[in-house]
Amino acid sequence: MFGCVVAGRLLQTNLQQIDESHAAFELPAAGSINHVCVFLLGTVPFPDGYGAAVHFFWPGKGFQLLGMLSNEKPSAIFRLRGNFTAQTTSTQAAFGNTAQMSAAPGADVTAVLGLSIEPLAQIMQQTNSLPSALSKPAAPPSDPTVVAEKIVKHMFNYISGFVSGNTSSGNITPDSVVPMGLVAKWYESFLTKVKAVGPGFLDRQE
Structure with a gap:
């Protein structure tokens, strides 16, 4: 049985x-x-x-x-x-x-x-x-819209640290050029961090 x-x-x-x-x-x-x-x-x-x-x-x-x-x-x-x-x-x-x-x-x-x-x-x-x-019931899954917004914000903060110095105003503008290699670097860094500590670090970003 x-x-x-x-x-x-x-x-x-x-x-x-x-x-x-x-x-x-x-x-x-x-x-x-x-x-x-x-x-x-x-x-x-x-x-x-x-x-x-x-x-x-x-x-x-x-x-x-x-x-x-x-x-x-x-x-x-x-x-x-x-x-x-x-x-x-x-x-x-x-x-x-x-x-x-x-x-x-x-x-x-x-x-x-x-x-x-x-x-x-x-x-x-x-x-x-x-x-x-x-x-205790399992916590409901995170809103995918909120998660996507946190990921995009993380990418923007990462890239702006490299690109802002190349602009006259010191800030990213709609016309700022972002090298694809920089995006690839962010992607690799992001995945490494998620695998190491989980996605919780997204809640701690500014």
Whole structure:
């Protein structure tokens, strides 16, 4: 029913069934994991009104609630934040026991990604307690007209620094001649800066 991918690793489908409503993936070498993707395989949907709470268990540290899956949200990518809490519920304890048994002495720890099938209302109540940054909507894309205006302004400022000295007034006029090589230089410099620091520098120009 579920699949799991740790960034940089092969797809995992070796799901371990704990009971009727709990299942888990073992994640070896957990110390190197930053992001994990969990998804429905599309073979078996959730019953109406149900979904899965997704937990990450680290032996000896506890658990962190990552988020949820549902028929309407069949996949999700989670960043492991390392904010663990003590195990206090039967669901957390079930996954915690699995994690403890999976840890091999003297080896890099094997953590557990737990899936708990529960009513959606119950899952939503849990996920509402997650940090707001996880549910914060993405910022709307920048207005392309504003972005274009910033780019043109950057080019004008760059070129004027070279051309203004060749004019009697010290400023660019409609009749000022701009060598194409200068435009090419600006273009190369602009791309280098965007690749290095992103477009944010456009907001800081005079």
